[in-house]
Amino acid sequence: MDIGIYxxxxxxxxxILYFLINLVLYLKSVLFKTTWVSNVSDRQLxxxxxxxxxxxxYSKGIKHFPPFKISYYRHSKYLGVFNxxxxxxxxxxxxxxxxxxxxxxxxVNHYIQHKTNMMEYSKYEYYSLKFGYDxxxxxxxxxxxxxxxxxxxxKHLLSKKIIGKF
Numbered sequence: 001m002d003i004g005i006y007x008x009x010x011x012x013x014x015x016i017l018y019f020l021i022n023l024v025l026y027l028k029s030v031l032f033k034t035t036w037v038s039n040v041s042d043r044q045l046x047x048x049x050x051x052x053x054x055x056x057x058y059s060k061g062i063k064h065f066p067p068f069k070i071s072y073y074r075h076s077k078y079l080g081v082f083n084x085x086x087x088x089x090x091x092x093x094x095x096x097x098x099x100x101x102x103x104x105x106x107x108v109n110h111y112i113q114h115k116t117n118m119m120e121y122s123k124y125e126y127y128s129l130k131f132g133y134d135x136x137x138x139x140x141x142x143x144x145x146x147x148x149x150x151x152x153x154x155k156h157l158l159s160k161k162i163i164g165k166f
Contacts, residue, residue, distance in 0.1 A: 035166040036097040036154060042070055045097070046089055048162045049104040052153050057112065066111040068104075079103045082110035097163055101153055102146045109145035113138055 038045045050065050057065065068087040075090040080103040082088075087107040094100045113121045120138070127136040134140075157163040 036158075036163050037166045038097045038100075038163050040162055042089075042091045042100070045100060045157075045162060046070065046104050048157060048160065049101055049153060050087075050108060052156050053105070053108050053149075056108075056149070060112055060116050062112065062115045066108060068107075080107045082107045082114065084114060087111060098150065098154065101157070102150050105146040105149050105153060106142045109142040110138070112145075113141070 040048070046068055050068060054065070057063075066082070066087050067085070068089065071088055071090045072092060073090070074092045078090060079093045079099070080087065080089045087104070087110075089100065089103055089107065091100065094103055110121075124136070124138050127138060131137070154163065158165070
């Protein structure tokens with residue numbers, strides 16, 4: 001046989017192998033992806049997330065849970081806010097249950113910042129103007145807080161049957 005045919009057959013074989021590997025990886029990602037669903041109302045879900053933070057709040061010397069409100073309207077800019085007196089979660093801006101957990105944890109950390117270091121927290125607007133939202137050190141801290149506690153909070157909510165896997 002000619003060398004060109006061998007090269008052609010090897011190229012086709014590599015292409016088929018590449019296709020099969022990608023197909024297996026895609027099927028694996030679809031089959032083993034966990035989708036979390038809430039078994040309760042948005043209000044109950046957010047309340048449970050805040051209650052999950054009780055030990056964290058206590059360790060910071062905070063004796064009260066943050067008050068919260070749910071908005072069922074889309075906000076053009078925010079997923080959630082802490083306005084120095086309450087947390088507001090814009091549930092229409094959240095894409096799924098994990099988003100609601102992350103947003104709520106993020107806003108709980110703003111509450112912690114407000115309660116534990118008011119002097120630093122009062123610089124929020126200054127930091128936003130100087131660094132922008134994403135590089136604001138107070139926002140970065142809240143993102144890290146949400147990153148740290150999301151999986152543990154999901155496990156807690158699952159154990160209480162507040163959420164389930166789909």
